Amino acid sequence: MKILIDDKIPYIRGAFESVAEVIYLPGSKTTPEVAKDADAIVTRTRTICNEKLLAGSSVKFIATATIGYDHIDTDYCDSNGIAWTNSPGCNSKSVEQYIASTLMVLAEKNGWNLSEKCIGVVGVGNVGSKVARISEIFGMKVLLNDPPRERAEGSDKFVSLETIQNEADIITLHVPLNIKGEDATFHLTDNDFLAKLKRKPVLINSCRGEVTETNAVKNALKSGQISAFVCDCWENEPDLDLELLSLTEIATPHIAGYSKDGKATGTLMSVHAISKYFGLGLEDWKPTGVEKPKKPEFEIDGSGLTEQQIISKAILHTYDIRNDDNAFRNCSELFEQLRGDYPTRREFPAFTVKATNVDKKTVENLKLLGFNCP
Numbered sequence: 001m002k003i004l005i006d007d008k009i010p011y012i013r014g015a016f017e018s019v020a021e022v023i024y025l026p027g028s029k030t031t032p033e034v035a036k037d038a039d040a041i042v043t044r045t046r047t048i049c050n051e052k053l054l055a056g057s058s059v060k061f062i063a064t065a066t067i068g069y070d071h072i073d074t075d076y077c078d079s080n081g082i083a084w085t086n087s088p089g090c091n092s093k094s095v096e097q098y099i100a101s102t103l104m105v106l107a108e109k110n111g112w113n114l115s116e117k118c119i120g121v122v123g124v125g126n127v128g129s130k131v132a133r134i135s136e137i138f139g140m141k142v143l144l145n146d147p148p149r150e151r152a153e154g155s156d157k158f159v160s161l162e163t164i165q166n167e168a169d170i171i172t173l174h175v176p177l178n179i180k181g182e183d184a185t186f187h188l189t190d191n192d193f194l195a196k197l198k199r200k201p202v203l204i205n206s207c208r209g210e211v212t213e214t215n216a217v218k219n220a221l222k223s224g225q226i227s228a229f230v231c232d233c234w235e236n237e238p239d240l241d242l243e244l245l246s247l248t249e250i251a252t253p254h255i256a257g258y259s260k261d262g263k264a265t266g267t268l269m270s271v272h273a274i275s276k277y278f279g280l281g282l283e284d285w286k287p288t289g290v291e292k293p294k295k296p297e298f299e300i301d302g303s304g305l306t307e308q309q310i311i312s313k314a315i316l317h318t319y320d321i322r323n324d325d326n327a328f329r330n331c332s333e334l335f336e337q338l339r340g341d342y343p344t345r346r347e348f349p350a351f352t353v354k355a356t357n358v359d360k361k362t363v364e365n366l367k368l369l370g371f372n373c374p
Helices: 074-079 092-110 126-137 147-153 161-167 191-195 214-223 242-247 260-278 307-318 321-330 332-340 360-369
Strands: 002-006 021-025 040-043 061-064 083-085 118-122 141-145 170-173 202-205 228-231 297-301 352-356
Touching: 040 260, 061 260, 074 083, 083 260, 092 126, 092 170, 092 202, 092 228, 092 260, 092 307, 092 321, 118 126, 118 161, 126 141, 126 360, 141 161, 191 214, 214 228, 214 242, 228 242, 297 307, 307 360, 321 332, 352 360
Parallel strands: 002 021, 002 040, 040 061, 061 083, 118 141, 118 170, 170 202, 202 228, 297 352
Antiparallel strands: none
16 A cells, blocks of 8 residues: 655654555655556645646545645546545644734734724634634634525524625635636625725735735725725745735734644644545554644733733743744745644644733633643
């Protein structure tokens, strides 16, 4: 048995060596020639798994250690007997942390009390539901838009895009990339969408680059239809539009889901999926060697601070998005390298907050975010 594995997938080395021949190689080097006699592929979004790669090969299973799977031609795979799986929700807590840091940085810069703001969450799956939850912890008014869920569950907790366009101060996108169909999301935020915004909101894209239409967003920033753009996912990446980069409030190189915890979970889900499909007996395998944060325990003295300021200190201790923004702007041409060499980022549960002079409600909210508070 032969398994091809993207060499940027962390914690996976050693997982399959006892049961298969394993080839590690860059995603761009996964070619038809090397895939010809492979039984399985473990990949990321940079390897396009389509007829060009797979035709005539012995590949029977593809596992992507990512939430998204638009790099897999699922129709071709399904019609040719190639099973595939993604890793739904693997990095949802990481994106939650990314959005939390974003909101705190924006609040600090603009003097916002987040409890006075309305956020529209477009796409309420594994990621969007967590973003909605933390927004509620921050005291924000939360509007949810998810047409597939609304059809399945009813309209009680969902609103239309029009309502979000009318009422939201912040709009954050967490949808899959659907090119066509009833729930198409390709260029969801186009000129027409942006022209209907009433409150000049901040727009955040941490899902897929093609969900936002680049020229439309540039025009909206220049005309003031939106007050700011926070972008982690770019059209045509890694060849991003440099003018859009210059106009963007916070810019990062598609790393919202790049916490070590999220990567480890994606790897675990891929290993278990391949093991189950081929009967390899690796269902108890777990990743090892996940790096610890530099300062897993820290103190916060809440004297004279608001609840938002205390929570902000905790969140930004774990992850300050401004560091990624600075690194990216200084070396935007190194898009892939910045992703491949991304430094250790651990999620909230990896940290312990020793809070003094902090009221019980705030401590409970820190715990709800995932922090350990003795």
